Amino acid sequence: MNALKSWKARKQLAPYLFVLPFFITFLVFMLYPFIYSVVISFSEWNGIGVDNIRWIGMENYTKLFQDGTFLQSLINGVVLYVMYVPILVVLSILLAVLLSAKWLRGSGFFRAAVYIPNITSTVAAAYVFSLIFSSSENGIINIVLGVFGVSEPVSWFSSAAMARLALCLLMIWRWLGYDTILMMAGLNAVNEELFEAAAIDGANKVQIFTRITLPLMKHSILFTCIMSTIGTFSMFTEPKILTDGGPLNYTMSTVLYLYNTNFKFLRMGYSSAMAIIYFLLMLLFTLLQLKIGGEKKERRVGR
């Protein structure tokens, strides 16, 4: 009797044990640092020795909103988002539809090919991009442009527009495969019968795509947009290697600036305040997009 009881208790306990590792790592590596950041965001601290902490209240936060570079990094985030996310979403939907098409031979190969950039080392990729966009006449793009009669080599990283363009191309190259997989998952979840029914009712391919495929992929699209928002503002390796935020901070992402203030200038308190504001902004953007996306039917947004 007793044995049975304890077995039952254990059985009830099992699921909690299985999810425990996640919660432990979440508490230790996410929540604890987060709370720690909140605390030191009210201080001025170079990160060396606890006795160096000087409590300054809200000063970091008020400073932050007068910090030109921080505001610039937010603007950069918005500009970059507008520049590449729509292209990324449209391209990934088209690719997903294409790669799910029944007539396509060797779709496994193409799926792998599209996804490979995402698992390539970002550092290596960014470095290769910096060679491609090199401002010298030996840069690959400048050589190609030279063939088409552009004699003066374009210096890619000395104008805001060109540097951002290079960065966007790198982002699209890197994330297209990932987003395509997400879109394909959304696409495959659509009931086949709907397409057949529509076809029997005489809908053409464009109608099927716009009236059935797209609306039913809404959740995948929304999820991609949210992930891209976070991805854009937290861009780090790409601008660090490709432009280091330049020229004139036009490609400075919020997280790159945060990293610089924290590890270059050792302003732990200030950068923590930045992290908190950044977190709240991302939360706001995410909720905004959920709202715009019309979450009326209570469907889960998730992987």
Add this chain to the structure above:
Amino acid sequence: MNKQVKNLSAMALVIGLLLSGCGANGGTPAASAPEPAPSEAGEKDSAVSAVEGQEAVPSGELVYWAQEYCQKTMKASMDGFEKQYPDITFKTETIPNNELLNKLMLAFSSGEGIPDLCTFSTWYMPTLIETGQLLDVTESITPYLNDINKMSLQQVKKDDRYFAIPLDASPVGIIYNTTIFEQAGLDTEPDKVSDLLATWDQYIEVGKQIREKTGAGMMSFSGESPDSNFFNTLLLQQRAWFNDIEGKLTFNLPETQKTLELILKMRDANILEDIPAWTQPWYDAFNQHKLAAYIGEVWMGGFMADSVCPETSGEWRVVPMPAWEEGGLRSSDSCGSSWFISSTTKNPEAAWATVEYYALNEESLLKQYKAMDQFPTYEKTYTDKFFEEPVEFFGGQAVRSVFAELEQSIPAMDINFSKNFELYRTQMQLCMQKVLLNGTAVSQAIEETEKEILAQMQ
């Protein structure tokens, strides 16, 4: 009710996503609790001095961080060191100069993996000293103080205590290419070229001539990634700096304005090669005769002969820097690099023995100079006849004595690069980009930069 729970869980999911987003990108600052504060640095230093008098030979393994250049100079006088201290070994880590600051700061703030020894730009010594992680070497360095370059010493001192040991000075001159000067129909003899390039105005005029006749640039300077070291060199040549000795910002000075205007003037006269330094195109420019001259520190000779353009050996000569006005100072010095010992080292005796050998020993310093043009801050070496020897890379010119003269022509100056150096560097780069790329007026760019520095200064 149910709806509310669902909403809450959705919210939790979103927060979790955001948090993991931050974490994965290294966004949230490392919040690991730092090591207990290091024991008073002074204690350890007295240990150093106590040991000095004894006969025990220091031994042990030391972790040493430096860029490749410093390791090459170190190797040049390694045999003498091994004879004197056979039991000291090194675990050397090669770290490029532009990553060294970040790596050190990370190590200091986490308390993990701090090297025992390091050589790094003297620019950053005040910044590093401020962290409180450098060993106080005041007692050990005192006997040598009179013979070390004063301006370099100024950078390694805080409240009259010394925390690092200056290794090399970096007098600046013009390194020019005789082949290109000849092509342009100009004199190539150092004496005559020195007169030809006596002032910055003359430098620009000669630059125009050379551009017209040979197509080569008179120096390299990139608008895309402007070299703030060059700006600093010009500022120091006028005996001005971002802050005064008390650390008060003195950025908005006529000298700052003049310096930016000069760079702009050189750009507009089309005498600059717009190539970022230390990139392949830059190396190519030296090798393919696209650069007639380079305003450079003494160590540039070592880099050129060793890796930048060894094939052009014999074509280069050195003359003093152009002055701002006739008869003005024709040199500048950015103080090279320094050694420091970290206060967490377990073996301060061996660390000091190493520093003493490599930075304060005449024979060792001269060997290092010979190998990589690392010009000593230790002034006792300047009288050595080695300075008069012809140097093959510079066509047999005795460039070492040229640089020694330049170094000694610089009047003493009471400044400290300050713990805000990296901030100055970053902001100055932006300031120059504003002027060179955006066409912002010099005075406006300076005002904006001053404001930005003031806001971020600590």
